[in-house]
Amino acid sequence: MANYLVLSSSIVFFLFITFFSCPSNAADYNVLNSGAKPDGKSDSTQAFHKAWGSACNSTQTATIYVPRGRFLLKNVVFRGLYKSRIEFRINGTLVAPSDYRAIGDSSGYWILFVQVNSVSVIGRTLDAKGGAFWACLTSGKNCPVGARSITFNWANNILVSGLTPINRELSHIVINSKGDCNNVMIRNVKIIALDQSPNTDGIHVQLSIRVTISGNSIRTGDDHISIGPRTRNLWMEGIRCGPGHSVSLGSLAKELNEDGVQNITLTKSIFTGSDNGVSIKSWARPSKAFVRDISFQNILMRNVQNPIIIYQNYCPNNQGCPSQSSGVKISEVTYKNIHGTSATQVAVTFDCSPSNPCKGIRLQDIKLSYLNKPAQASCRHIGGTSTGVIVPQSCL
CATH class of the missing domain: 2.160.20.10 (Single-stranded right-handed beta-helix, Pectin lyase-like)
Structure with a gap:
């Protein structure tokens, strides 16, 4: 089993991560309208930041819609106190940078939800492009810490459904590694990693109460x-x-x-x-x-x-x-x-x-x-x- 690092709060948290904090009214937000590009090459991190900020300010249930295509994301943190439920609906693919050090050298996270309530993440593929990172680990070289695919910290009333995380550097889904989570449902998720890929736990749960994991297919190297x-x-x-x-x-x-x-x-x-x-x-x-x-x-x-x-x-x-x-x-x-x-x-x-x-x-x-x-x-x-x-x- 992978050893999970609990980082001290005194550390400068996530040096290279964009923090997505909710600042205050339609309910549907397409990331294309925020500037995201579905080409798999253009950095869409700030566009997702903008869509999250808009959804946080909605007074009714808000949907952040990710259409078909490949959207390049660097390390991202979605956080904040908001007014209603937020749903991420991913019909496309979220893609990490090709250089594994771009997300693996910072905090250990790729996509992080922290201090959130009533969030759903529903959709398709998260491609973390972990192959080069696995090769580094098995070569004996000096490698970065690596990054988990999607993590929830201090999160309550969470639904993760229908996702397919692939090519993970480390764990695919983490609930959670830093603070208590309550009432979490992970269902109909398909996790795929090569059987020789190290430390690629499918789902890791700790410091959490009332978690349900159902109907999932998991192929991993850990x-x-x-x-x-x-x-x-x-x-x-x-x-x-x-x-x-x-x-x-x-x-x-x-x-x-x-x-x-x-x-x-x-x-x-x-x-x-x-x-x-x-x-x-x-x-x-x-x-x-x-x-x-x-x-x-x-x-x-x-x-x-x-x-x-x-x-x-x-x-x-x-x-x-x-x-x-x-x-x-x-x-x-x-x-x-x-x-x-x-x-x-x-x-x-x-x-x-x-x-x-x-x-x-x-x-x-x-x-x-x-x-x-x-x-x-x-x-x-x-x-x-x-x-x-x-x-x-x-x-x-």
Whole structure:
């Protein structure tokens, strides 16, 4: 999973980003009328700035309309207190500059919504042109920090629908990396990144309450959905994953005083050819974090390397893990009606913390095979119950 940087507020925020603040009445604003050009070459950043300012001043629901064509955008921040709901309707393609350093050398964001309420982003394609950035990362050269595609910070009552983010430098959709978000819906989104592209998480959620992710197709080079600290009441349904890593709670315990993850559900989803299926992952070091009230249910695995896994001994290069034991307390996790095939012989791995064993783990109606034979399970430092048909045989 990508490590998410939390920048200090004392840093000069976004040196090269245009801040889009609402200054105070038609309701529809076509970016062409603000000077945007759909040629994919002319910088349309200021035109989007102007359309946002006009929409902010509308006393009725406002639509910022992006017609067909390719619109070049540099780093942009949309922020402000406004008078009514704002909808971005994107019928064209938003394109990042060809030079990956143009957006990756500043703040870690390409398109950022910050301190906004009641915003919808509906439409088509966000092309971040990340190929050259991925090549830089894999070459060992000195590369910029990179930029996430679309991010929401301190945002409430948000809808993201129908988007197709492609060629991302880092994560595609982030809710959020700096401040609390509440009541967010991400639906019918198609995320595409090469399976060898590093750190391209599909959707990252943290510091957020009441987020719903439904009907999405996610192909990435990292986690399909990554879930960070202080995520509560997250509902995920109808997710099609693969290739990529997993739907992952974690990595947790990056910080000692990290908040916990609670009331998370993933249901009616399919994993195809991914590295992992449903995953809970923490660093092997002290932490005040917790994971509880988690439900993974009604899931089909197709040739997945680790369909079910809890791994609490994450410590790359054995650095930064003084006790080699995770402080994260994992409890009340249910795995129900998970069927399909494993690409490895051990389909169920529970490798929990020796100092904080997993508790209240429940298996119900699990059937996972490997090469047309029952798969195997492995358990360490875990307690729980099993009911129904359990294949591989439970090791709880």
